[in-house]
Amino acid sequence: MKFYDCTPAPSPRRVRIFIAEKGLEIETVQVDLMNKEQMNPDFMAKNPWLTVPVLELDDGTCISEIGACCRYLEEAYPEPPLMGRDPKEKAVIEMWNHHMEVDGFMAGSEALRNYAKGMKGRALTGPHDYEQIPELAERGKKRLGHFFADLDTRLGESEYIAGDSYSVADITALVTVDFAGWVKVTPQDDQTNLKRWYAAVSARPSAKA
Amino acid sequence: MKFYDCTPAPSPRRVRIFIAEKGLEIETVQVDLMNKEQMNPDFMAKNPWLTVPVLELDDGTCISEIGACCRYLEEAYPEPPLMGRDPKEKAVIEMWNHHMEVDGFMAGSEALRNYAKGMKGRALTGPHDYEQIPELAERGKKRLGHFFADLDTRLGESEYIAGDSYSVADITALVTVDFAGWVKVTPQDDQTNLKRWYAAVSARPSAKA
Numbered sequence: 001m002k003f004y005d006c007t008p009a010p011s012p013r014r015v016r017i018f019i020a021e022k023g024l025e026i027e028t029v030q031v032d033l034m035n036k037e038q039m040n041p042d043f044m045a046k047n048p049w050l051t052v053p054v055l056e057l058d059d060g061t062c063i064s065e066i067g068a069c070c071r072y073l074e075e076a077y078p079e080p081p082l083m084g085r086d087p088k089e090k091a092v093i094e095m096w097n098h099h100m101e102v103d104g105f106m107a108g109s110e111a112l113r114n115y116a117k118g119m120k121g122r123a124l125t126g127p128h129d130y131e132q133i134p135e136l137a138e139r140g141k142k143r144l145g146h147f148f149a150d151l152d153t154r155l156g157e158s159e160y161i162a163g164d165s166y167s168v169a170d171i172t173a174l175v176t177v178d179f180a181g182w183v184k185v186t187p188q189d190d191q192t193n194l195k196r197w198y199a200a201v202s203a204r205p206s207a208k209a
Numbered sequence: 210m211k212f213y214d215c216t217p218a219p220s221p222r223r224v225r226i227f228i229a230e231k232g233l234e235i236e237t238v239q240v241d242l243m244n245k246e247q248m249n250p251d252f253m254a255k256n257p258w259l260t261v262p263v264l265e266l267d268d269g270t271c272i273s274e275i276g277a278c279c280r281y282l283e284e285a286y287p288e289p290p291l292m293g294r295d296p297k298e299k300a301v302i303e304m305w306n307h308h309m310e311v312d313g314f315m316a317g318s319e320a321l322r323n324y325a326k327g328m329k330g331r332a333l334t335g336p337h338d339y340e341q342i343p344e345l346a347e348r349g350k351k352r353l354g355h356f357f358a359d360l361d362t363r364l365g366e367s368e369y370i371a372g373d374s375y376s377v378a379d380i381t382a383l384v385t386v387d388f389a390g391w392v393k394v395t396p397q398d399d400q401t402n403l404k405r406w407y408a409a410v411s412a413r414p415s416a417k418a
Contacts, residue, residue, distance in 0.1 A: 064304055068303040069300070071303045075295070075296035087284035087285040091281035094276055095277035099274075133345060135342045139339060143337075
C-alpha cells in the first residue's frame with residue numbers, strides 16, 4: 001500500500017492523523033500541489049479528481065477522497081475503532097463527522113479557494129475550472145464563525161465530538177480549526193469548551209502527523 | 210424505529226430508496242417542509258440541523274443526515290449489501306458515492322437554493338441563515354452539466370457507478386438526475402451510457418419510493 005500525500009495540505013493531514021491513531025506505517029509519496037504535480041498524467045491515472053490523499057492498494061486499486069481512505073483503513077485495521085463499534089455508534093459518528101466536514105472543513109475551503117490569488121480559476125478541486133466568487137469567500141468565513149460557536153456548544157455537553165470516545169469526527173474538526181487559521185478565523189476567548197477539547201486533541205501524538 | 214420524511218423532497222427520497230432496496234418497512238412521519246414544520250421545537254429537539262431524513266431509534270437516539278441514516282440501516286440490516294462487502298469494495302463505493310453527493314447532489318442544491326424565491330435567506334440548510342448568491346446558482350447548473358458528462362463517461366466503463374453491482378452511489382446519482390430537472394438541467398441526447406443506466410435504475414421497484 002502507498003499513501004499519496006502533500007505535507008502542507010489540510011486534506012491529507014486528516015488521513016495522516018487517522019493512520020497515526022491506528023499505529024500504521026505506510027509508504028508515503030509526496031505530490032507537490034504547489035507545482036501542480038497532481039495534473040501530471042501519471043497521477044491523473046491514479047486519481048482523475050486530481051486531489052490528495054490517495055491510497056494505492058497492492059493490487060493497484062486507487063482510493064481517493066478522505067472518507068473513502070479512512071473507510072478502507074477502518075475496515076482493514078479495525079483497532080482502535082475510530083468510526084464506531086456497532087450500528088448506532090457508527091451512525092452517530094457519521095452524522096457528526098458529516099457536520100465537521102460540511103459545516104467546517106468545506107466552509108474553510110470555500111473561504112480559502114474563493115480568495116487566494118494562487119487559486120484563481122480553481123475555486124473547486126477536480127478536473128473542471130470554476131472562477132472565484134468573492135461573496136462566497138465571505139460566506140465561508142461567516143460559516144466558520146458559526147461552526148466554532150456550534151462546536152463550543154456541543155463540546156459543553158460531550159467530551160469528544162461524537163460522544164465519550166475520540167473518533168474520526170475529532171480528526172476532521174481538529175484539522176478544520178487549524179485550517180481556519182489560514183483565513184484568520186480562530187476560536188473566541190469565551191469558547192472555553194472548544195478550547196478545552198482543542199488542547200486535548202492537539203496533545204495527542206497523532207496531531208503532529 | 211421511526212423515519213421522518215417529506216415525500217416531495219429529494220434528500221429523504223435517497224433513504225426511502227435505500228429502505229426499499231433493503232426490503233424494510235419502517236413507520237414514517239411526514240414533516241411538512243413547505244410549512245416550515247422542521248422549525249417546530251419538537252422536531253428541532255430531534256434534529257437541531259432542521260433537515261429530513263431522520264431515523265429515530267427505539268431508544269430515542271435520532272440519526273440525521275442521509276449518509277448516517279444509510280450507515281445505520283446497512284450495519285443493522287446487512288442484506289442485500291448496498292455499501293460493499295469487504296474493505297476494498299466499501300472504500301470504492303464510498304469514493305464514488307462522495308462524488309455523486311458533492312459533484313452532483315450538492316451542485317443541485319447550490320443551483321436550487323440560490324435561485325428559488327421560497328428559499329430567500331435560506332441558501333443553506335441548518336440553523337443559520339445565509340443569503341442567496343445568484344452567481345452560485347449559475348455555478349450549480351454548470352457543475353450539473355459537468356456531472357452528467359463525467360457520469361456518462363464513467364457509465365461507459367462500468368455497469369453501475371461503483372462497479373458491477375447496484376450500490377448507494379447509484380441511489381445518490383438517480384435522485385440527483387431527477388432533482389436536476391427542477392433546475393432544468395437534463396441529460397443530453399448523446400449521453401447514451403447515462404441514459405442506459407438511468408433507464409435501468411429507474412425501472413427498479415425501489416425507484417418509486
